[in-house]
Amino acid sequence: xxxxxxxxxxxxxxxxxxxxxxxxxxxxxxTVWQQGPxxxxxxxxxxxxxxxxxxxLHGDGGRSLYAVAGAPTNxxxxxxxxxxxxxxxxxxxxxxxxxxxxxxxxxxxxxxxFRAGVPExxxxxxDDLRAVNPRLIYGEATAFGSKGPEGSSRGHDLLxxxxxxxxxxTALPGSGEPRYPAGGMGDQMGATMLAFxxxxxxxxxxxxxxxxxxxxxxxxGMMWLQGFALAQQLAQGATGGPRDRTAQAxxxxxxxxxxxxxxxxxxxPQSDRHWPELLEVLERTDLLEDPRFADHMSRERxxxxxxxxxxxxxxxxxxxxxxxxxxxxxxVPHGPVNSLADVVGDEQxxxxxxxxxxxxxVRGPVGVVGFPVSLSETPAMVRTRAPELxxxxxxxxxxxxxxxxxxxxxxxxxxxx
Amino acid sequence: xxxxxxxxxxxxxxxTILQQGPxxxxxxxxxxxxxxxxxxxxxxxxxxxLSVMDGTVMWxxxxxxxxxxxxxxxxxxTPAGxxxxxxxxxxxxxxxxxxxxxVPEKxxxxxEDLRAVNPGIVYGEASAFGSEGPDRSTRGHDLLxxxxxxxxxxxxxxxYPAGAIGDQMGASMLAYxVVAALLARERLxxxxxxxxxxxxGMVWLQGFQVAMHLMQGGPPRPATNRNARNPLYxxxxxxxxxxxxxxxPDPDRHWPELIAVLGRxxxxEDPRFVDHASRLRHTEECTAVLGEIFATKPRxxxxxxxxxxxxVPFGPVNDLADVVVDPQVVANRYVTSFTHAERGELRTVGxxxxxxxxxxxxxxxAPQLGEHxxxxxxxxxxxxxxxxxxxxxxxxx
Numbered sequence: 001x002x003x004x005x006x007x008x009x010x011x012x013x014x015x016x017x018x019x020x021x022x023x024x025x026x027x028x029x030x031t032v033w034q035q036g037p038x039x040x041x042x043x044x045x046x047x048x049x050x051x052x053x054x055x056x057l058h059g060d061g062g063r064s065l066y067a068v069a070g071a072p073t074n075x076x077x078x079x080x081x082x083x084x085x086x087x088x089x090x091x092x093x094x095x096x097x098x099x100x101x102x103x104x105x106x107x108x109x110x111x112x113x114f115r116a117g118v119p120e121x122x123x124x125x126x127d128d129l130r131a132v133n134p135r136l137i138y139g140e141a142t143a144f145g146s147k148g149p150e151g152s153s154r155g156h157d158l159l160x161x162x163x164x165x166x167x168x169x170t171a172l173p174g175s176g177e178p179r180y181p182a183g184g185m186g187d188q189m190g191a192t193m194l195a196f197x198x199x200x201x202x203x204x205x206x207x208x209x210x211x212x213x214x215x216x217x218x219x220x221g222m223m224w225l226q227g228f229a230l231a232q233q234l235a236q237g238a239t240g241g242p243r244d245r246t247a248q249a250x251x252x253x254x255x256x257x258x259x260x261x262x263x264x265x266x267x268x269p270q271s272d273r274h275w276p277e278l279l280e281v282l283e284r285t286d287l288l289e290d291p292r293f294a295d296h297m298s299r300e301r302x303x304x305x306x307x308x309x310x311x312x313x314x315x316x317x318x319x320x321x322x323x324x325x326x327x328x329x330x331x332v333p334h335g336p337v338n339s340l341a342d343v344v345g346d347e348q349x350x351x352x353x354x355x356x357x358x359x360x361x362v363r364g365p366v367g368v369v370g371f372p373v374s375l376s377e378t379p380a381m382v383r384t385r386a387p388e389l390x391x392x393x394x395x396x397x398x399x400x401x402x403x404x405x406x407x408x409x410x411x412x413x414x415x416x417x
Numbered sequence: 418x419x420x421x422x423x424x425x426x427x428x429x430x431x432x433t434i435l436q437q438g439p440x441x442x443x444x445x446x447x448x449x450x451x452x453x454x455x456x457x458x459x460x461x462x463x464x465x466x467l468s469v470m471d472g473t474v475m476w477x478x479x480x481x482x483x484x485x486x487x488x489x490x491x492x493x494x495t496p497a498g499x500x501x502x503x504x505x506x507x508x509x510x511x512x513x514x515x516x517x518x519x520v521p522e523k524x525x526x527x528x529e530d531l532r533a534v535n536p537g538i539v540y541g542e543a544s545a546f547g548s549e550g551p552d553r554s555t556r557g558h559d560l561l562x563x564x565x566x567x568x569x570x571x572x573x574x575x576x577y578p579a580g581a582i583g584d585q586m587g588a589s590m591l592a593y594x595v596v597a598a599l600l601a602r603e604r605l606x607x608x609x610x611x612x613x614x615x616x617x618g619m620v621w622l623q624g625f626q627v628a629m630h631l632m633q634g635g636p637p638r639p640a641t642n643r644n645a646r647n648p649l650y651x652x653x654x655x656x657x658x659x660x661x662x663x664x665x666p667d668p669d670r671h672w673p674e675l676i677a678v679l680g681r682x683x684x685x686e687d688p689r690f691v692d693h694a695s696r697l698r699h700t701e702e703c704t705a706v707l708g709e710i711f712a713t714k715p716r717x718x719x720x721x722x723x724x725x726x727x728x729v730p731f732g733p734v735n736d737l738a739d740v741v742v743d744p745q746v747v748a749n750r751y752v753t754s755f756t757h758a759e760r761g762e763l764r765t766v767g768x769x770x771x772x773x774x775x776x777x778x779x780x781x782x783a784p785q786l787g788e789h790x791x792x793x794x795x796x797x798x799x800x801x802x803x804x805x806x807x808x809x810x811x812x813x814x
Contacts, residue, residue, distance in 0.1 A: 019605075020601075021597045021598060021600050021601030021604075021605070022597070022600065022601075023605075024604070033666075034625065038624070046597055061666075061667075065666070075628040075629045075631065075632035075633050076625065076628070076629070078628070078632065079624060079625070079628035079632075126773070144732075144745045144749070145745060145746075145748065145749030145751065145771070146749070146771075147748040147749050148744055148745040148746075148747070148748030148749055149744055149745065149748070150732075150745050151745075151748070153730070153732075154728070154730040155664070155730055155732065156650075156664040156665075156666060156730060157664070158650055158651075158652075158662050158663075158664040159662055159664045159730060159731070159732040162652060162660075162662035162732055162733065162734040162735065163732050163733060163734075163735050163740070163743065163745070164735065164740060165735045165736055165737040165739065165740040166578065167652070167660075167662075167734050168660075168734060168735065168736035168737070169578070169736070169737060170576060170578050177654075178652055178660050178734045179572065179576070180652075181568065181571060181572075181578045182568055182571045182622075182623050182625075182626050183625060183626065184623075184624070184625030184626065185622055185623065185625075187625070188621070188622050188623070188624050188625060189586075189622060192589060192590075192593065192621070192622075193589070193769040193770050194770070195593065196589065196592065196593045196596065196770060197770035197771075197772065199593065199596040199597050199600055200423040200424065200448050200596050200770075200772070200775075201423055201772060201774075201775070202600050203423050203424065203596060203599050203600050203603060204423030204424075204772075204774070204775045206600065206603035206604060207423075207425075207426065207603065208425075208775075210774045210775065211774075212772055212773040212774035212775065213771075213772075213773035213774075214770060214771065214772055214773070215770065215771040216769060216770050216771070217749070217769075219745065219746065219749070219751065220749060220751045220768075220769040220770070221769050223740065223746065223751045223752075223766070223767075223769065224585065224589065224751075224766070224768075224769035225582050225585050225586060225589075225622075226582060226585070226737070227440065227481060227581075227585050227766045228436065228477075228478065228481065228581035228584070228585060229581070229737060230737060230740070230741065230752070230766045231477035231478065231480070231481035231765060231766050232477050232478075233737040233738060233740075233741055234477065234741055234752065234763075234764045234765055234766070235477035235480070235763070235765075236477065237738070238738075239737055245575070245577075253558070253560060254560075255560075255564060255569070255575050255577075263564070263569075263570070263575050265560050265561055265564035265569075267557065267558035267559070267560040267561045268558075269435075269467070269558060270463075331556065333555070333556040333557055333558055333561060334561070335546075335552075335555075335557065335561040335564055335565050336564065336565060337564040337565075337569050337570055337575055338564065338565050338566065338567045338569075338570065339567055339570045340567040340570075340571070340623070340626055340627060340630045341630065342567065343565065343566055343567040343620065343627070344627060344630050344631055346565065346616075347550055347551055348546045348547060348550040348551065348552050348553075348565070348616060349547075349616060349620060350550075351547065351549040351550030351551075351553075352546070352547030352548070352549045352550055352614065352616070352617060354547065354616060354617045354620040354621070355620065355627065355631065366631065366632060367631035367632070368628065368631060368632075369620065369621070369624045369627050369628050369631070370620075371617075371621075372590040372593075372613050372617040372618050372620065372621035373590050373591070373593060373594035373597070373611060373612070373613045373617070374547075374548070374594075374611070374612045374613070375594060375597065375598055375601070375609055375610075375611050376528075376609040376610040376611070377601070377607060377608075377609035378597075378598070378601045378605070378609065
């Protein structure tokens with residue numbers, strides 16, 4: 001990539017180079033909890049300046065959620081709000097709205113995750129802000145999409161996941177009881193899709209000069225995540241249903257418990273190619289002669305028996321031992337079934353920056369969630385920790401809107417900021 | 418330009434197979450980019466034969482992963498084939514691959530090779546476990562990415578969540594990175610290499626849980642067990658066997674309304690359930706009491722009552738068959754339809770993001786193998802028909 005002129009526009013002296021792909025862009029972030037905050041945190045990871053607007057007294061409800069007594073850090077708020085500045089403002093005060101309009105006039109993107117109708121009532125709807133800044137990209141995250149009978153319904157992660165089908169798709173065998181795969185996944189997916197949409201809209205703005213409104217939701221994100229299963233449902237009227245490891249169609253695309261209780265996964269969609277090598281590793285080449293397991297089709301017909309046989313074999317050695325043996329043989333795709341405690345220490349996750357370290361000003365170095373994408377020239381990075389409530393109110397109003405200290409005192413006395 | 422998609426005018430050379438890579442290309446196509454899929458002559462992408470429906474020829478897997486693409490067959494293992502790909506890359510904005518790190522380099526399609534041909538190229542690579550680290554070149558599939566990410570063990574005993582979410586997440590992150598790099602190119606100039614993986618995507622998807630682990634030493638409770646949860650943030654079975662979810666992170670506000678809807682205002686006096694903290698202490702009892710009440714009426718009846726009361730957040734626990742007909746899903750185009758040349762109107766997965774000015778669209782169904790080889794070689798690379806015939810005869814295309 002050619003030389004990039006370092007500009008002081010919107011610059012922050014603590015920002016290390018190289019710059020992210022969004023450096024020089026400014027985002028006004030009026031979001032709470034997770035779906036909205038994570039979307040703008042992702043834009044911050046890519047180098048945009050993020051100004052978070054918060055309610056004057058308590059701020060984002062995410063500040064108190066999971067602020068477990070005695071825990072040194074609120075991981076929820078920290079992760080969702082890294083790389084942001086915080087400005088407090090009373091949006092029910094006309095001067096507060098005027099201030100936000102002024103900020104939007106100086107910005108490229110506005111993001112919110114209030115229910116459809118709420119921003120419009122306050123004068124922060126797309127049409128209001130487009131009038132102030134026609135090139136604005138206006139991002140909105142909802143629970144179930146802004147259209148339809150529940151376009152303005154209240155919703156949280158669980159409701160988005162429940163509605164998307166994923167909880168029934170992973171239901172417990174037997175009782176059919178739905179399962180919640182991992183809390184916060186719906187929020188995270190909706191956030192990722194909103195950030196994706198905003199990036200695409202920014203590209204369109206560069207190329208065609210248009211601003212626009214971009215929307216994502218818990219429901220839309222979770223459905224996209226299940227694209228394969230949904231496509232099956234749409235085309236065939238059914239899906240494979242929940243997976244039971246003892247009845248996998250392909251025993252070589254399954255997971256097995258080793259002698260130390262740890263789990264190991266095999267994944268060979270084209271299993272005929274790997275079966276002889278696997279049997280070598282397992283030191284059971286005698287199974288080559290077993291007619292039930294002669295090829296992929298016959299293993300599928302005798303899947304339960306094949307899983308039982310492999311269960312017995314894997315139970316004879318520790319997982320590390322099997323991982324070593326499989327790796328040295330070379331081609332059978334395999335890997336550990338990690339717990340979260342395993343994954344945050346997995347060499348591979350660390351080497352690729354999926355988990356990274358951040359030098360927190362109060363706590364010192366802490367492990368944080370990293371970035372799912374690596375960019376060779378304009379990488380993502382955690383530049384600053386989540387802000388204290390209103391930490392940057394003065395700075396932003398003075399530097400960006402040209403207010404002076406008298407103005408600030410007046411705004412504070414009037415309980416606008 | 419309106420209605421053309423935000424990536425209208427961008428050309429993507431898509432050298433991908435199976436799911437993670439192809440879905441990333443399809444997402445760029447949904448946004449209006451022209452996507453040219455390079456396939457091996459003969460069989461093409463192995464995804465063409467996976468998940469073929471018994472009896473009828475219908476490929477939800479290949480169709481969904483390759484909508485909005487053109488197909489050109491090229492044998493990249495021949496010098497002439499490699500040259501063709503490079504000539505196409507010279508006309509393109511983006512190149513994406515999901516072969517194992519090291520494979521493109523061996524064939525002459527690594528980032529350095531293609532940057533030499535087109536310095537502005539955005540080169541996207543999706544792998545199993547990332548392009549760094551001891552397992553960078555390891556073969557991997559959806560299950561291995563999920564297994565390694567922690568999600569398979571999220572509920573204690575291993576279970577495989579809905580099929581292929583690891584591929585889908587990695588694909589979404591690759592498309593995300595490519596769009597970010599295109600934006601950097603527009604604003605700052607220059608191409609770059611963008612990488613993601615099954616593992617990276619799944620760690621990100623579990624960001625909330627992973628962060629808790631890193632900063633607070635682990636999630637407070639297993640997320641999957643409904644009896645271990647806030648009884649107002651969980652799911653209940655109704656009289657007709659259907660499941661209903663409640664989600665009130667601020668439950669003290671909603672408890673009085675809920676017990677009124679349930680016709681049990683007497684529970685306001687129960688000292689075990691007097692506030693959020695006491696309900697958490699008696700969560701199994703509270704879940705059992707509410708479970709008995711919900712089991713007395715069908716789900717639609719509860720929906721009607723909860724809807725009329727107004728403020729308690731609730732919704733259905735759908736299965737996928739419910740999802741595809743949910744009016745909310747249809748209204749927001751999360752499921753959409755397109756016209757297939759042979760099969761007519763087909764419903765398929767829609768778009769997770771809505772754009773007011775440059776909406777995504779399905780412009781074309783998944784291509785037949787090599788459907789656009791002649792067209793692209795003739796119109797884009799300026800070849801004559803005889804030259805195309807010769808390449809076909811030499812098994813380059």
